[in-house]
Amino acid sequence: MGRWLLDAADLFLPRCCSACDRPLMAHERAVCLPCLHDLPRTGMHLQADNRVERLFHGKVAVQAAAALLQFNRRGRVQRMLHRLKYQGDQAVGLELGRWMAEALRTSPRFATVDHVLAVPLHPRRLRERGYNQSQVLVDGFRELWPLCLPDQGLMRVVRTTTQTRKGRWERWTNVKEAFELGDTRPLAGAHVLLIDDVVTTGATLEGCIRALLCVPDLRVSVCTAATA
Numbered sequence: 401m402g403r404w405l406l407d408a409a410d411l412f413l414p415r416c417c418s419a420c421d422r423p424l425m426a427h428e429r430a431v432c433l434p435c436l437h438d439l440p441r442t443g444m445h446l447q448a449d450n451r452v453e454r455l456f457h458g459k460v461a462v463q464a465a466a467a468l469l470q471f472n473r474r475g476r477v478q479r480m481l482h483r484l485k486y487q488g489d490q491a492v493g494l495e496l497g498r499w500m501a502e503a504l505r506t507s508p509r510f511a512t513v514d515h516v517l518a519v520p521l522h523p524r525r526l527r528e529r530g531y532n533q534s535q536v537l538v539d540g541f542r543e544l545w546p547l548c549l550p551d552q553g554l555m556r557v558v559r560t561t562t563q564t565r566k567g568r569w570e571r572w573t574n575v576k577e578a579f580e581l582g583d584t585r586p587l588a589g590a591h592v593l594l595i596d597d598v599v600t601t602g603a604t605l606e607g608c609i610r611a612l613l614c615v616p617d618l619r620v621s622v623c624t625a626a627t628a
């Protein structure tokens with residue numbers, strides 16, 4: 401189907417809530433009002449030593465960390481993230497990013513953040529998906545909190561190892577992805593907020609943070625849309 405036909409279809413198909421699939425009202429954006437009120441918000445951005453922060457204890461230095469929502473299998477949060485990652489629903493990603501900015505802006509714990517950076521996606525996956533879901537979150541975030549955005553090529557994935565054949569313990573202790581940095585001079589002394597869609601064991605974020613902490617006097621904080 402031609403691009404113009406797809407655009408025309410957008411005009412006539414009802415927009416649906418990315419969390420519950422019910423049709424959206426004209427004033428609703430990506431998620432319907434009942435879902436918006438029922439989403440399991442963690443409040444972690446206001447809590448020191450929260451569950452996500454503790455994932456990094458003894459591994460890498462993190463200033464502050466938080467996940468906006470609690471992930472429930474087969475729940476609304478799961479549906480939203482699935483649509484963002486696998487169904488091309490960038491609107492829900494932008495909305496999640498805006499909510500993350502709304503929350504973090506009210507938290508003194510994140511007050512000194514001055515740069516925001518998406519966890520990069522492996523180039524192969526980027527080609528398949530056409531976009532980096534974490535970058536979509538960053539784009540939404542910056543609509544409400546326009547922090548500096550380091551050069552998009554600043555950090556890239558240099559290696560991913562397949563995890564499926566490893567035992568549970570190994571999977572948890574292995575850093576899944578290795579990251580490489582480009583020219584980091586503009587980041588010296590900065591406080592970078594690293595954004596990703598979901599945090600489970602924290603292994604991917606840990607790899608990213610390790611790479612970033614090679615920059616002199618850099619501080620890192622973390623925010624994800626959800627935590628498992």
Ligand SMILES: [Zn+2]
Pocket residue numbers: 417418419420421422431432433434435436
């Ligand atoms: Zn809904």
